[in-house]
Structures are given as C-alpha cells and as structure tokens.
Amino acid sequence: MDNQLKAFTEIKQNEMKVISDYLSQAGKVAQDAMAIMYDPETLAKLQAWNLAYGTGVENTVTKAWTDAAAAKAYYDAVAAAGSVVGATGGGHGGTIGTVQ
Secondary structure, eight states: HHHHHHHHHHHHHHHHHHHHHHHTTTTHHHHHHHHHTTOHHHHHHHHHHHHHHHTTTTTIIIHHHHHHHHHHHHHHHHHHSSOSSSSOSTTTOOOOOOOO
C-alpha cells in the first residue's frame, strides 16, 4: 500500500510540475489559446454546437452587441444633454426615454 501511495504521489507531483511549468509561460499560454480560438476546425465545431444547442448568434451575440450599442448611445446623449425624462427598464425591452 505504501508503495502504491508513493508511486501515485510521484506521478501527481510530476503532472503538477508540467502544468506549473506551462502556466509560468503566460505568453505561450496566450499564444496557444489564440491558436485554438482561430483554428478553422475549432470554429466550425463551436458554430455547429451553437446551432444545435445554443440560441444562435443572432439571438445572443448580435442582440447583446445591439443592446450595448444602444445603451452607449443613450448614455452619451444623457451625458451631453444633462437629464433624462421617461426612462424605464434596462436592456432587453426597456424603453430608453427622451433626453431633455
């Protein structure tokens, strides 16, 4: 039993050293992540998964981007004008109101 524990501990310590060595190279980790993200096969798999199980890009990413752009335009107008009349809700269906 002690030999098994010693062998297991040694294996795990070696695995942790490999992981620690890799993670200490932040630039390498970032490069590897970017390579995975921009790999055409990986992108195709992610898109296929999203079509099968997600709500689709239009309902998630595009809507979030549109909502964020509208909010930014609204807050820019508020900052420029100084006050808001009739604002209700927030994101996803709230009304922005008018800037006075």
